[in-house]
Amino acid sequence: MVFLLALGLIFGILWTLISVVLKLLGLKPPLIFNKYPLKGIFYRVKFWLALLVLRRLRYRIYRRNEEVLGSPEHLAKIDRPQELSTDPKSYDVVSFMAANKEGQKLMVTLERRRRGVLKAALYLWLPEQGLLSSPNLPDMIHFTTEDGQESSEFQGGGFHVYQEESMKVWRIQYKGVLKSQGEEEKDIPVNLDLRFKSSSTEHFDYSRDLSSSLIADSIAREAWNERFYSVIRSVNHIMDRRTHYEQNGELSGKLILGEKEFPLKMLGFRDHGFGTERCLSSINRYVYFALFLDDGSSMVVGNLSQPSFFLSSLKVGYVCTPTGQYQPLTWSNFELYSYGEKGTPPQHQNFIVRTEEKEYLVQIQEEASAVRYVGGDWDSKVFNQFVACTVNGVAGQGHAEFLYRHKGGRPEDIAAKDPNWYRNIKQFERSLTLLDEQEERDFIF
Known part of the structure; x- marks a missing residue:
């Protein structure tokens, strides 16, 4: 009897301690601008717990299945246009x-x-011509089929982008007009025919290759409350519903602009993502840099804020060496609250990032900028910057994207041109939103 009482007392104490620990881990850390969490008092404990769980999860999903995930059959499956x-x-x-x-x-x-809905954008920055863009911008929506039939290709609005060799070669074609962005807008006939070619099938998969330390840092800053544990329990389901990878290579071909024809040859990358979890209306902000350096290397640096998914500030990125090796960033001091938080992106950015092998000082200067709206109801506003950069003294060129929430909706003068079936769907979606007391909106298109 005494033994049972003692055992009950021990279990009671343990349960009390566990409850206290869980309550302490669930404390809300200090927030900057009421959005971006700082490191709380239990940050280090949470960081190491998150890192341990992430490494075990990645081993179970990726490392022990490398042979299957790296097979030509699997790569061909994820690289082709996906059946929606x-x-x-x-x-x-x-x-x-x-x-x-x-x-x-x-x-x-x-x-x-x-x-058959296609959201498309093209920007071309030529030092002698300035900035040119596809004519529909800042709106991106195109209707590529009759009466809303399904489509299986990246085609429409003058675009045709298609695969020629799995994980190696893609073709980019655009025939139509480009709109100049100067004081006097004019349409210039254009015929663009480019080939993206990668030297190998190597690629950077964000779910597999993003630094576990960066993810653990973001998770450790959050309050570990009941909603957090609910998201953790469904993480396998969430990961199954999204795929996102990038692959570096060379873009080359020809451009006919007006009556002038000239070749194009650039260092670049291809990004491919698919699934069912890409709702921009739940993203607070993101900033994304793609930099291509004169020594043949490239760099991607970003920061995503999606508090509804308990990632109020997730830093991402990698360095790709001239030989095509991907090195994940393990640390970055690029903070969203320091760059354009009030809705206007800065024209200059300086920050530091690190991989396991090296530290990089990144200096960026904007040369031109344009705005586009994404989402079926213009849920987000994106500033596309075209930049010059210096990384550890090496010059380069590149792109920057600053995304913000947009609540102004899609203008009626633009929406009035949409087909009736699409307008009816949008009206139905808005009626559902009015019945929903939650602030977040998940528009279908």
Whole structure:
């Protein structure tokens, strides 16, 4: 009897201690601008716990399955245009960013959604011409099929982007007009035909290759409350619903602009993402840099704020060496609250990042900028900057994106041109939103 009483007392004490620990871990840390958490008093404990869990999770999902995930069959499966599922938020997006020593820069992005909806943008920065863009911008929405039929290609609005060799070669074609961004806007006929080629199938998968230390740092800053544990319990499900990888290579081909034809050759990368978890309306902010250096290396640096997913400030990125080796960033002092928090991106940025092998001082200066809106109801506003940079003294060129929430909606004069079936869907979505007391909105398109 005494033994049972003692055992009960021990269990009672342990349960009390566990409850106290969980309560302490759930304390809300200090916030900057009421959004970005600082390191709380239990940051180090939470960091090492998160790091341990992340490493075990990644081993179970990726490391022990490397042979299958690296097979030609699997790579071919994830690299081709994806069949969109019946989920209304299903998406498939491919993007290219590139630049060269002469200062020429190109950005192309195409996002396939259900019923033939294509969100597309093209920017071309030429030092002698200035900034040119696809004519629909700042709106990105194109309707590529009759009566909202499904589509299986990255095609429409003058674009055709397609795979020629799995994980090696993609083709980018655009025929139409580009709009000049100077004081006097004019449409210039253009025929763009480029080939993106990678020297190998190596790529940077964000779920597999992003530094565990950066993810653990972000998680350790959050309050570990019941909502947090609910997200953790569903992490496998969430990861199954999104894939995102990038691959460096060379972009080359020809450009016919007006009556002038000239070749283009740039260092660049291809980005491919698909799944059902890409709702921009839940993202607070992000900043993203893609830099291409004169020594043949490249660098991606970013910071994402998505508090609804308990990632109020997630730093991401990597360095790709001239030989095509990807080195994840393990530390960065680029903080969102220091750069453009009030809604206007800075024209100059200086920050430091590190990999396991090296530290980099990054200095960036804007040369031109443009605005586009993303999401079916213009849920977000993106500033695309075209920049010159210096990294540890090595010159380069590149791109920057600053995304902010946008609550102004898509203008009626633009929406009035949409097909009736799409307008009816948007009206239905808004009616559902009015019935929902939550602030976050998950628009289908």
